[in-house]
Amino acid sequence: MRLLSIYAVLAYAFLHLPLLVLTVFSFNHSRFTQWEGLSLRWYTQAFADPALREATLNSLLIGGAATALATALGTLCAYALWKKKSPLFAGALYLSLMTPEIVTGVALLAFYQWLFHLLDLQLGMFTVILAHVSFCLAYVVIVVIARLRTMDATLEEAALDLGANELQAFYKVTLPQLLPAIISAALLAFTISFDDFVITSLVAGVDSETLPMVMYATARRGVSPVLNAVSTVIVLGLGGLILLSERLQTK
Amino acid sequence: MPPDPILQIRQVSKTFPSHKAVDQVSMTLERGELHALLGPSGCGKTTCLRMVAGFETPDSGEILLNGVDIAPLKPYQRNVSTVFQSYALFPHLTVFDNVAFGLRQRGEKAVRDKVMASLEMVQLAAKADRRPAQMSGGEKQRAALARSLVLAPDLLLLDEPLSALDPNLRQQVRHELKALQRRVGITFLMVTHDQEEALSLADRITLLNQGRVEQVGTPQEIYLAPANRFTANFLGEMNWLDDVGVRPESTRLSHQAPEPGVRVHPGQVTQSTFLGDCYHIQAEIGGGRQLMARVPRSQNGYHPGDRVHVWWQAADELHLPQ
Amino acid sequence: MKRLRLAFLAPSALLLATLFLAPLVIVAVYSLESRGAYGGVTPPFTLESYSRILDPLYLKILWRSFWVAGVSTLLCLLLGFPLALFISRSGPRRGLYLQLVMLPFWTSFLIRTYAWMFLLRDTGLINTALLATGLISEPLPLLYNDFAVILGLVYGFLPFMVLPLYTTLEKLDPALLEAAADLGAPPWPALARVTLPLCRPGILAGSILVFIPCLGAYLTPDLMGGGKSIMIGTLVQNQFTTSRDWPFGAALSFSLMALTLGLLYIVSKRSRGEDLL
Numbered sequence: 001m002r003l004l005s006i007y008a009v010l011a012y013a014f015l016h017l018p019l020l021v022l023t024v025f026s027f028n029h030s031r032f033t034q035w036e037g038l039s040l041r042w043y044t045q046a047f048a049d050p051a052l053r054e055a056t057l058n059s060l061l062i063g064g065a066a067t068a069l070a071t072a073l074g075t076l077c078a079y080a081l082w083k084k085k086s087p088l089f090a091g092a093l094y095l096s097l098m099t100p101e102i103v104t105g106v107a108l109l110a111f112y113q114w115l116f117h118l119l120d121l122q123l124g125m126f127t128v129i130l131a132h133v134s135f136c137l138a139y140v141v142i143v144v145i146a147r148l149r150t151m152d153a154t155l156e157e158a159a160l161d162l163g164a165n166e167l168q169a170f171y172k173v174t175l176p177q178l179l180p181a182i183i184s185a186a187l188l189a190f191t192i193s194f195d196d197f198v199i200t201s202l203v204a205g206v207d208s209e210t211l212p213m214v215m216y217a218t219a220r221r222g223v224s225p226v227l228n229a230v231s232t233v234i235v236l237g238l239g240g241l242i243l244l245s246e247r248l249q250t251k
Numbered sequence: 252m253p254p255d256p257i258l259q260i261r262q263v264s265k266t267f268p269s270h271k272a273v274d275q276v277s278m279t280l281e282r283g284e285l286h287a288l289l290g291p292s293g294c295g296k297t298t299c300l301r302m303v304a305g306f307e308t309p310d311s312g313e314i315l316l317n318g319v320d321i322a323p324l325k326p327y328q329r330n331v332s333t334v335f336q337s338y339a340l341f342p343h344l345t346v347f348d349n350v351a352f353g354l355r356q357r358g359e360k361a362v363r364d365k366v367m368a369s370l371e372m373v374q375l376a377a378k379a380d381r382r383p384a385q386m387s388g389g390e391k392q393r394a395a396l397a398r399s400l401v402l403a404p405d406l407l408l409l410d411e412p413l414s415a416l417d418p419n420l421r422q423q424v425r426h427e428l429k430a431l432q433r434r435v436g437i438t439f440l441m442v443t444h445d446q447e448e449a450l451s452l453a454d455r456i457t458l459l460n461q462g463r464v465e466q467v468g469t470p471q472e473i474y475l476a477p478a479n480r481f482t483a484n485f486l487g488e489m490n491w492l493d494d495v496g497v498r499p500e501s502t503r504l505s506h507q508a509p510e511p512g513v514r515v516h517p518g519q520v521t522q523s524t525f526l527g528d529c530y531h532i533q534a535e536i537g538g539g540r541q542l543m544a545r546v547p548r549s550q551n552g553y554h555p556g557d558r559v560h561v562w563w564q565a566a567d568e569l570h571l572p573q
Numbered sequence: 574m575k576r577l578r579l580a581f582l583a584p585s586a587l588l589l590a591t592l593f594l595a596p597l598v599i600v601a602v603y604s605l606e607s608r609g610a611y612g613g614v615t616p617p618f619t620l621e622s623y624s625r626i627l628d629p630l631y632l633k634i635l636w637r638s639f640w641v642a643g644v645s646t647l648l649c650l651l652l653g654f655p656l657a658l659f660i661s662r663s664g665p666r667r668g669l670y671l672q673l674v675m676l677p678f679w680t681s682f683l684i685r686t687y688a689w690m691f692l693l694r695d696t697g698l699i700n701t702a703l704l705a706t707g708l709i710s711e712p713l714p715l716l717y718n719d720f721a722v723i724l725g726l727v728y729g730f731l732p733f734m735v736l737p738l739y740t741t742l743e744k745l746d747p748a749l750l751e752a753a754a755d756l757g758a759p760p761w762p763a764l765a766r767v768t769l770p771l772c773r774p775g776i777l778a779g780s781i782l783v784f785i786p787c788l789g790a791y792l793t794p795d796l797m798g799g800g801k802s803i804m805i806g807t808l809v810q811n812q813f814t815t816s817r818d819w820p821f822g823a824a825l826s827f828s829l830m831a832l833t834l835g836l837l838y839i840v841s842k843r844s845r846g847e848d849l850l
Contacts, residue, residue: 001662008659008670011652015677015731018688021698025691033701077585080578089582096593098782098837100789102806103826106813107596110823114599134592137585166577188679195681198791202813212683219687219796223694231684242679246672306751326754339752343770352766353756402756 019235026228042229051214052230059211062125062200063193066132070193071186073133074140075178079170081141082148093138104135105202112203123205131203132196136189143188143249147181148174184248187241194238257282257438258303258406263312265298272298273309274462280406285432285439287453289446291485295462296442300408303440304333316405327356331406332399336414338391340383346370346394347379353402369401370394373431388416389424400435409441413448425452446486450474458482480571490542494572501567502544504532504559506552515562518542520553534561597830604823614819622824631808638804641719641794642787645726646734649783650776652727653734657775658768660735661742671739678732686725686796693721693797717799725793730786734779741775742768781836789829805829 029039046052081089096104108131112123151174159169197212204213211234218227258280265273273295280286288296301307303314305326314322321329332353340349350369354362370376373393383391392412399407412428413421429452432439443449449456450470458465458473458481465485466478477483480496489496509515518536530551532544542561546553553559604622606614625631660670677685692698693715700712715721745768753763791806798804805825812822 004655004659004662007655011656011659012673014652014728015674018692018728019677019680019685022684022688022691025698033696033698073585073588076581080581083578086582089586092589092594094837094841095834096589098785098833099597100786100791100806100829100833102789102791102809103600103830104593104596106809106822106826107600108592109813110599110603110819111592111596130592134588137588141585170577191679195683197683202810212681215683215687216792216796219683219690223687223691223697227687228691231681231687235680235684238680239676242676246675250668304751304755306754325759326751327757327759331755333752333755335748335752337746337748339746339748341749341752341767341771343773352753352758356757356762356766398756 022228023232023235026225026232028225031225042225043233046226046229046233049226052211052226055209055211055214058125058208059194062128062132062208062210063190065129066136066193067186067190069129069133070136070140070189071182074137074185074189075144075182077137078141078144078148079174082145093141096135097138101135101196101198105131105199108134108199109202123203123208125205125208127203127205128200128208128210131199132193135196135199136192139188139192140185143185144178144181147178147249151177180248184245187245187248191238191241191245194234255282256280257317258440259313259315259318260299260303261313261315263299263302263309263314265295265302265307265309271462273302275312276459276462276464277312278457278464278467280438280440281455283436283438284454285429285441285452287449287456288440288442288459289449289453289456289485290444290459290465292444294459296444296459297410299459300333300410300440300442303406304331304408305329330402330404331408332402332404333408333410334392334395334399334412336410336412338383338395338415340391340394340398342383345380345382346375346386346397349383349394350398350401352398357402365401369397372400372435373397389420392416392424396431400437404437407437407439409439411443412441413443413445421448428452450486458485460485477569477571480573483569483571488543489569492540492542494570496569496571497563497567499531499543499545501563502542503562504534504544504546504553505562506557506559508560509562513562513564514568515560516542518559518561520555520557520559523551523553523555534559536561600823600826600830603819604827606820608818608820614823622820623828625821626824626828634803634808635805637719637802638788638806641722641726641802641804642784642790645723645730645787646780646784648723648727649731649734650780653731653738653779654772654776656731657735657738657742660739661745667743671735674732674735678729682729682792685729686793689721689725689728690716690796693724716797717801719798719802721797722790722794722802722804725797726787726790729790729793730783733782733786737778737782738772738775741772745771778840781840785833785836789833 025033026042027038027040028035029041030036077089108127112127116122155173155177156169159173160166164172195212197210197216200210201213201216204210211230215227215230218224256279260276260278263273263276264271276295276299288299290296298307302309302322305321305324305328309322312322313320316329316331321331340346341352344352347366347370350366351362354365359365367376367379370379373396375390375393375397378386378390383394386394392415413424416424425448441449441452453470455467455469456473457467460481466473466482468476473482474486477486483489483496488499490499490502503509504520516536518534520532521535521541522533524531524533527548529548530546530553532546532551532553534542534544536542544561603614605618605620606616607619607621609615626635656674660667660674663670690697694700695712695714695716697715699715700709703709704712749767749771750763753767754760758766788804789806790804791810794802794804795807795810809822809825809829812818812825816822
């Protein structure tokens with residue numbers, strides 16, 4: 001066990017040090033990998049950058065809309081699948097989770113192009129949002145159904161016994177108990193949507209460049225201290241959301 | 252039989268963060284006996300067993316096996332073997348490989364004869380190729396026994412060996428277990444919370460309560476001459492009149508006054524419960540005190556409301572102050 | 574109840590059908606068509622795109638993808654098993670330790686890849702530090718090669734290995750390990766003879782859960798492999814963007830998809846009734 005503990009310390013260092021180092025160096029005054037003292041200059045630059053600001057707004061908008069839709073649909077879907085299992089439906093959701101992102105992305109791109117031949121539309125904000133809803137759905141269903149599985153099924157039966165109809169039993173008895181799980185699922189969906197690059201970059205239009213797309217373009221050109229600062233903000237923000245989400249799941 | 256102790260537990264204590272599990276326990280096992288460690292749940296009996304097996308380390312005290320202190324030894328260094336409550340058969344191995352596990356660990360190559368002999372002994376030779384999941388509870392128990400016995404341990408530890416079995420199977424397995432122990436001649440230390448199991452199986456019983464030894468003795472000694480109220484109450488049922496206790500099967504009822512020379516209380520029947528082979532008749536005597544009498548079915552003629560005499564022989568009384 | 578259930582399922586079903594399944598069908602159809610003059614597709618139907626996958630040029634990329642994904646999976650298993658074992662034996666702090674593994678996983682994949690670029694590049698932290706101590710005089714070529722890609726993939730998907738391994742270890746009856754010790758097996762032989770064989774379902778599930786995303790990875794080879802370490806993901810992306818050879822990209826996608834399906838089928842067969850959904 002002692003050997004195992006030493007190994008665990010190293011493994012956790014491997015998992016956490018890269019992001020920690022990045023965070024520390026985002027406060028470095030120097031442009032290079034030499035420590036020159038604390039500074040917030042890269043944060044000031046990042047916040048002043050109009051391209052970054054617009055991309056952030058786009059990401060928030062897409063994340064918000066996709067999260068709202070995916071959470072609503074996913075919750076209903078989880079409830080229905082909890083009531084009666086559907087291997088086919090569950091299989092499709094599972095597949096959507098495991099399909100390589102690049103395949104999902106090019107398939108969506110091909111689908112949109114084909115559709116736009118018929119409808120005279122263009123890639124843009126809404127194609128991105130719809131794509132995000134579709135790949136966030138499975139995550140929402142998993143989180144919500146996990147909570148449903150631990151729930152006492154007789155509570156709904158008691159509600160029905162006391163004269164509620166099925167819809168009333170759902171929103172008066174089950175939904176309130178599911179609320180922490182639903183919020184947790186929403187936070188998770190937002191994180192995934194906010195972070196996505198591969199699929200988004202394929203289906204985005206000129207008006208819908210997201211933060212990861214801007215960051216990717218910067219990273220392709222090499223390391224930039226501004227990117228370190230942006231990364232730190234995102235890691236802290238998303239990390240906070242995830243901690244909150246897990247807290248709600250275990251509640 | 253001259254005393255020839257195989258296991259001596261001396262002043263052993265064990266405290267867990269939440270509670271004191273075992274408190275200054277001492278006990279001795281004679282070579283070849285079937286000893287039951289009896290007590291209510293949480294009395295420390297399983298902790299005792301686990302310390303002998305080596306899964307727990309005592310905070311203080313000694314555990315001597317054949318005169319040698321085994322407390323510092325790891326479980327895999329002790330020649331004692333455990334039959335677990337859940338049997339703990341390895342699900343990925345066949346019965347044969349389960350039984351061969353310990354022999355192979357010792358580096359033995361030709362294990363086949365020993366394994367089959369051990370399986371034969373528990374009548375499982377025909378099922379050597381089965382996986383544990385394909386066997387009944389009784390078969391699993393026998394496989395676990397064979398797996399331990401094949402190693403010829405100095406001492407076999409059994410943790411609630413019958414509790415995972417169907418109730419109607421237990422009676423039969425009890426007899427088999429005792430016969431097996433006599434045949435192999437290995438000392439058995441069995442943990443149980445079931446007083447009937449302990450009485451019917453064990454040569455001697457150690458009764459544990461809240462981490463302490465209450466009494467040690469043969470089943471007869473413990474049942475007929477309990478050292479204290481806990482022992483008296485834990486084994487069988489008791490009627491108590493202040494410091495005097497009397498068992499329901501020694502308590503008699505009659506409509507007429509009994510012969511002189513017995514202890515007698517006039518009373519009234521309050522409840523009659525049918526238990527198959529007998530009735531439990533509850534009668535109220537003066538002062539609102541309730542006494543229970545066990546009446547054979549053929550002799551029952553008592554109904555709630557009847558005025559009766561409740562009596563017993565003075566010799567059947569147990570005098571145990573609170 | 575039936576009507577309510579259908580009403581609840583309908584929107585998700587519609588969404589999955591149009592935005593996930595229909596696109597896959599389109600990819601399947603495209604993969605059988607010919608390349609259009611200005612990109613896109615055109616009849617006649619042909620299997621040519623599939624046969625082109627067997628072109629030595631592409632086979633080499635395929636082989637590299639399998640090799641990189643395989644090595645990454647193996648490393649994840651070797652690194653992940655002791656970690657999962659440690660977590661499963663940590664008593665009441667198990668939840669916290671597991672969360673510490675999962676936390677970086679949920680925070681931006683892009684940023685995690687970028688963080689390694691920051692460490693590995695020629696003027697990155699590792700090379701700067703090594704140069705400063707005088708251990709090396711030239712920066713080590715740490716980035717833009719297969720090593721970097723494998724490192725990035727292992728870092729990215731290690732949690733996918735730890736989670737199923739931990740779940741299997743967690744469910745392991747502690748009495749089985751006690752029984753092994755009781756029958757004379759010290760810790761290491763007990764690990765080899767009891768723990769590892771009983772972990773096989775977790776090892777299989779974890780390996781497949783890591784192998785699938787590694788094989789189809791796009792971001793990591795793109796950013797950390799540079800132009801040298803091309804994998805299937807990059808090839809697919811190229812066909813739909815710069816090369817504009819949609820049928821070939823579709824055939825590649827569909828092959829990748831079929832492989833994913835096959836591997837997933839193995840997992841679902843082995844882990845009866847333990848699905849997430």
